[in-house]
Amino acid sequence: MPQLAVPGRKTARRRVAAPDAAPSRVLHKGQQTRLVILDAALALAAEAGLEGLSIGALAESTGMSKSGVFAHFGSREELQISVIHEYFQRFEQEVFYPAIQEARGLPRLRALFENWMKRVTEEIQSGCIFISGAIDFDDRPGPVRDALACSVRVWLAAVERAATLAKEEEELVADADVRQICFEIHGLILSVHYEARFLQTPGSIERAQRAFEQILARYSSGAH
Template sequence: MSVTELPTMPSRPPRDGRAMQKGQQTKAAIVDAALGLATQIGLEGLSIGALAEVTQMSKSGVFAHFGSREELQISVIREYHTRFEDEVFYPALEQPRGLPRLRAMFANWMKRTSVEIDSGCIYISGAVEFDDRAGPVRDALASSVMTWHGAMERAIVNAREAGHLRADLDEQQMLF
């Protein structure tokens, strides 16, 4: 399968509803294509050349938006995290605090995981690819995962404090 045949994740509209400038639109389209590639071939497999092929841009045109392959990878992680929050975390906030919210977060997470079985999870593949390497890409991955971890831990604590879970519950064990 060539790079141009790989599926991409659907892009999302800007949160604030304002029209983006052309440069921002181009960068968003590149990140969208890069995210689609990364779910299939991993963050380490991303290259400016492959992305130029997918987006039908020149290598220098793609490079100009990021300045480095590392910054491209970090942009992909940020976009993945934003979509993860939009699909998993924020919808759960509509539920009452406590166990209903915790259940919604977990259900949303499992729904996303079932979709990612076919496409790939940036958090999981990134953890494997960058586990033994220090640097900004690993730091961005770790930060995103820790943010999600913290949100789940807060939801567990809130459910326990609301009396929905046993008072002697070990939050860390449940989180694991």
């Protein structure tokens, strides 16, 4: 099964288990502790952003000592990057992997969008680390910004690939611009975050879903 490869991310990763399936392996105590810390760090980052993460804040949140948290990450920057990688890993487990079970072409592209939208609706209250991180680090070069940008680029490349497959299956018109399609789909997601989370505009989710169908209709080979 393919996976979205993020440069710099450790290749050892938790497998995606089928619903109700038993864990594929038993985590060592150190790994379990690290996951507990990452869970707390993700929750903290959702509320305060990546800039709100610190060894001290995480130690207080988990009830651990600062030295205990430091032993797993070593620095605030390493902690932030680890949170980005963990967030992306969970994102691909919830959005990407279920979608690639669908037939290549429009069914897969639609599944990617629907899964993405489902995650967006779940993040209306907490916020998206990629979006808040882009605001915090857009003009701050360095490893944290690189990790954020890389994760987003890898994901958008997967969406573009799904659109390309739909074009190859002749479900989209021959001259369909897959980069434009990806750009418009990404724009819908960003709009939903702004409209639903910041402006709290009623019906934002439904508008985005209708707009997605309009994008497909505009490029669909069946409409020409």
